[in-house]
Amino acid sequence: MKLLNDSDVKRIRTGEAVVVMDQVFKIRSEGKFISPPRMHMDSADGKIVFTPGGSLMDHVMGFRVYTTFGDEQITIVYDSRTGTLKGAVIGDYLGALRTGSIGSVSTKYMSNPDSRVLGIIGTGKQAFTQAITSASVRNFSEIHVFSRDNEKRKLFAESLNRVTGIKTFPDESSSSVARISDVLVLATNSPFPVVKSSDINPGTHIITVGKKSVKEHELDLDIAERSSVIATDSVAQINSYDPPHFLAKVVTKNRIVELSDIVSGKIPGRKNRDDITLFLSVGLSGTEVALADYLLNLS
Amino acid sequence: MKLLNDSDVKRIRTGEAVVVMDQVFKIRSEGKFISPPRMHMDSADGKIVFTPGGSLMDHVMGFRVYTTFGDEQITIVYDSRTGTLKGAVIGDYLGALRTGSIGSVSTKYMSNPDSRVLGIIGTGKQAFTQAITSASVRNFSEIHVFSRDNEKRKLFAESLNRVTGIKTFPDESSSSVARISDVLVLATNSPFPVVKSSDINPGTHIITVGKKSVKEHELDLDIAERSSVIATDSVAQINSYDPPHFLAKVVTKNRIVELSDIVSGKIPGRKNRDDITLFLSVGLSGTEVALADYLLNLS
Numbered sequence: 121m122k123l124l125n126d127s128d129v130k131r132i133r134t135g136e137a138v139v140v141m142d143q144v145f146k147i148r149s150e151g152k153f154i155s156p157p158r159m160h161m162d163s164a165d166g167k168i169v170f171t172p173g174g175s176l177m178d179h180v181m182g183f184r185v186y187t188t189f190g191d192e193q194i195t196i197v198y199d200s201r202t203g204t205l206k207g208a209v210i211g212d213y214l215g216a217l218r219t220g221s222i223g224s225v226s227t228k229y230m231s232n233p234d235s236r237v238l239g240i241i242g243t244g245k246q247a248f249t250q251a252i253t254s255a256s257v258r259n260f261s262e263i264h265v266f267s268r269d270n271e272k273r274k275l276f277a278e279s280l281n282r283v284t285g286i287k288t289f290p291d292e293s294s295s296s297v298a299r300i301s302d303v304l305v306l307a308t309n310s311p312f313p314v315v316k317s318s319d320i321n322p323g324t325h326i327i328t329v330g331k332k333s334v335k336e337h338e339l340d341l342d343i344a345e346r347s348s349v350i351a352t353d354s355v356a357q358i359n360s361y362d363p364p365h366f367l368a369k370v371v372t373k374n375r376i377v378e379l380s381d382i383v384s385g386k387i388p389g390r391k392n393r394d395d396i397t398l399f400l401s402v403g404l405s406g407t408e409v410a411l412a413d414y415l416l417n418l419s
Numbered sequence: 420m421k422l423l424n425d426s427d428v429k430r431i432r433t434g435e436a437v438v439v440m441d442q443v444f445k446i447r448s449e450g451k452f453i454s455p456p457r458m459h460m461d462s463a464d465g466k467i468v469f470t471p472g473g474s475l476m477d478h479v480m481g482f483r484v485y486t487t488f489g490d491e492q493i494t495i496v497y498d499s500r501t502g503t504l505k506g507a508v509i510g511d512y513l514g515a516l517r518t519g520s521i522g523s524v525s526t527k528y529m530s531n532p533d534s535r536v537l538g539i540i541g542t543g544k545q546a547f548t549q550a551i552t553s554a555s556v557r558n559f560s561e562i563h564v565f566s567r568d569n570e571k572r573k574l575f576a577e578s579l580n581r582v583t584g585i586k587t588f589p590d591e592s593s594s595s596v597a598r599i600s601d602v603l604v605l606a607t608n609s610p611f612p613v614v615k616s617s618d619i620n621p622g623t624h625i626i627t628v629g630k631k632s633v634k635e636h637e638l639d640l641d642i643a644e645r646s647s648v649i650a651t652d653s654v655a656q657i658n659s660y661d662p663p664h665f666l667a668k669v670v671t672k673n674r675i676v677e678l679s680d681i682v683s684g685k686i687p688g689r690k691n692r693d694d695i696t697l698f699l700s701v702g703l704s705g706t707e708v709a710l711a712d713y714l715l716n717l718s
Contacts, residue, residue, distance in 0.1 A: 121491075121509060123422065159458040161471035165480055165499035168471055172460035181464055181488070185495070187480070190502020192420075194495065196484070200464035203489025210420060210504070 122207030122416050129213045129415060134221070134249075135256035140414045141221040142228065142383065144175070144407055145353075149384035152177040155354060155405040165189055173406015174200065174413075182409035184215065195412040207416040209408075212245070218411045219403055220249025222353050222379070223305065223327045226399035228257040229382045230349060230389035231303045231325035236261050238286075239301030241294050241314050241338075243267040243276035246329045247307035254303060255284045263288040264297045267308070295319045305329065311336035317343045322394035329401045332358070337366035339398075344371060347398035349390055351379045357402045365400070376400065421506030421715050428512045431714060433520070433548075434555035439713045440520040441527065441682065443474070443706055444652075448683035451476040454653060454704040464488055472705015473499065473712075481708035483514065494711040506715040508707075511544070517710045518702055519548025521652050521678070522604065522626045525698035527556040528681045529648060529688035530602045530624035535560050537585075538600030540593050540613050540637075542566040542575035545628045546606035553602060554583045562587040563596045566607070594618045604628065610635035616642045621693035628700045631657070636665035638697075643670060646697035648689055650678045656701040664699070675699065 147153045153175050160169040166189035174181035179201035186193040195214055197206040227235075238260045240247050251263060263286050267273045273290040281288040291297045298304055298319035307329040308314050317340050320326070326347070330338040344350060344367050352358050355378055358365045367376065379399070381387040390397045446452045452474050459468040465488035473480035478500035485492040494513055496505040526534075537559045539550050550562060562585050566572045572589040580587040590596045597603055597618035606628040607613050616639050619625070625646070629637040643649060643666050651657050654677055657664045666675065678698070680686040689696045 121422075123420075154460075154462045156460050159460075159469065161453075161455050161458075161469075161480075161482070163453045163473070163480060163499070164475050165473075165478060168480060168482060168497075170458065170460075170469055170482075172467055174462070174464075176463050179464060181460075181462060181467060181486070183460070183467060183469075183484075185482075187497055187499070187502065189480070189499045190497055190504065192497075192502070192504040194504065196493065198467075198486055198489055198491075200462070200486070200488045203486065203491070205489065205491040205493065205509070208507075 121205050122419055124207065124209045124415055124419060126211035126213040128419060129209060129211065129217060132415060134253045137217050137221040137411060138224045138253050138256050140411055141218065141225050141407060144410045145225060145380040145383040147175050147177045148380040149386065153406060157360065158405060171405045171408070174409045180409060180413045182412065184408040195408045197409055197413045197416055206413065209412040209415060214412060215408055216245045216249045218407050219246055219329065219401060220253040222404065222407060223250045223329065223399060223401055224253035224257050225383065226327060226351060226379055227254050227303050227325055230351065230397040230399060231258060232323055232393060235302035235325070237301050238263045239297040239304040240265045240307065241267070241297060241305065242307035242330070243272045244307060247305065250305045250307055250327060250329060251280050252283050255286060258303065260286055262286065264291045264300055266291045266294045266297045306338045308338050310338045313340035314338050316340060317346065320396060322396060325397045327399045327401055332365050332400060333361055333363045334366050334368060335363050341366065341370055343396070344398055346396050348395040349397045350376050350400065351382055352376055352400040352402055353379050353404040354402050357404065358400055420504050421718055423506065423508045423714055423718060425510035425512040427718060428508060428510065428516060428714060433552045436516050436520040436710060437523045437552050437555050439710055440517065440524050440706060443709045444524060444679040444682040446474050446476045447679040448685065452705060456659065457704060470704045470707070473708045479708060479712045481711065483707040494707045496708055496712045496715055505712065508711040508714060513711060514707055515544045515548045517706050518545055518628065518700060519552040521703065521706060522549045522628065522698060522700050523552035523556050524682065525626060525650060525678055526553050526602050526624055529650065529696040529698060530557060531622055531692060534601035534624070536600050537562045538596040538603040539564045539606065540566070540596060540604065541606035541629070542571045543606060546604065549604045549606055549626065549628060550579050551582050554585060557602065559585055561585065563590045563599055565590045565593045565596045605637050607637050609637045612639035613637050615639060616645065619695060621695060624696045626698045626700055631664050631699060632660055632662045633665050633667060634662050640665065640669055642695065643697055645695050647694040648696045649675050649699065650681055651675055651699040651701055652678050652703040653701050656703065657699055
């Protein structure tokens, strides 16, 4: 059994991770990608959570497991045709890279092709992987970043510039980032909206990675209502939120579409240049397994 | 993260494995051992099955995972106080050693202390671990083994003799094994009873490891009805059998007791020297985790 860790995962070219996720959503559109509900064991010491899944097309099955009492994640991959245990990936970078890559698949199919400015609100691991993977699907000339901590956003901007080679600016407010962005990523821990609807230009593609419940959400409701296409990587997962997701009462269920239906061409990612488009990132089960499988095949 | 395999597991002294399991059932009797129902993911390619569990007393949590499309098992162990991922044990010997050790805990508390002859029906991995662990709890002077394949039972007897140092005889029939045994282990794949009730002497302790459903069972119903104490490692697990377990209709639910209640002294393992006692081995969830933890601490 091969064993990979965060530093092995970091060696992958981000564009490849996006291609792997793009392929997953094509497989999903054909009904060949398995993403059952997560399962968990509860105890007085905490939970062990399993997110299983995989591809019937590639005969790759497995699961990610994490606990509420620790921060070490494991993703295990089997070849479900031969039964071979292919390997394990330890660490949480895989999950973040997977989420970033899925966001970037949404950007590929939903943003305007000539998008020039990428905006990032938040400076954590999720913000980082969203930014670096986005750079493989659009020819961004500038990245603007904001977080409340002045020092953190400077370091984050420097780090993004180093990795992507794109000019990156730490901005003084989320408004200034939002106003200049063609693609805007929210990846914060904020329970309240972090940008105002009036700061969002027509034509913007928005990704919300952070909180999305009716009680706590980083995205302004009005922005969602203005969006002409709202997609998610899993309608089932967002509809199983408890408390419900923040759009459950304001947007009819049918307005939220599957990213896989956009990737397959069944539904357009955007209709007009001036559309605001929105991607609700939930982390489709089984996608970590698909990315881990790709990495294990490389190694 | 430490990674152990079958050959690492084989290095443990069998007596130690029995002591670890003995301790698990003491912890279980205090309500501090967690054994939730198993969980599984189903797909067209097969199932991934999770058996989680652990000890709240020792703050050890984890799970075993196996698939129906392959034969590689993994057991993962966390320290649920620190959150540390302690390690993984790969392979199926751990599970067999765990089952054998639990059977031997039943022998320790339920068989007559002066038991002299151990009988084993079956020559597989489960039969082997039941035999070698039993030798640590009773001072057996002879082991008698039977399986339908003449060659296999000879090799099995030789192998048991080599490992235990006890005189071991391949017998010509299951009857001859049963008639001479003080402790009798059934560990076969047979869907039909493998020994006759008339071959069982008063005072025998019997362990049934193989099939136990109402449709397929290796133990004769009449032997169960003659048994004065019937224990299992998990009443919940045996009651969740589907189709139901073979005693569901003939033995009232309350006649099957928890091994943990015998280990803790709440219920006697036997009342009289001439009692037939019976242990229904089901493989309590979480016990693999406890044994894996012990091995990881040693290594």
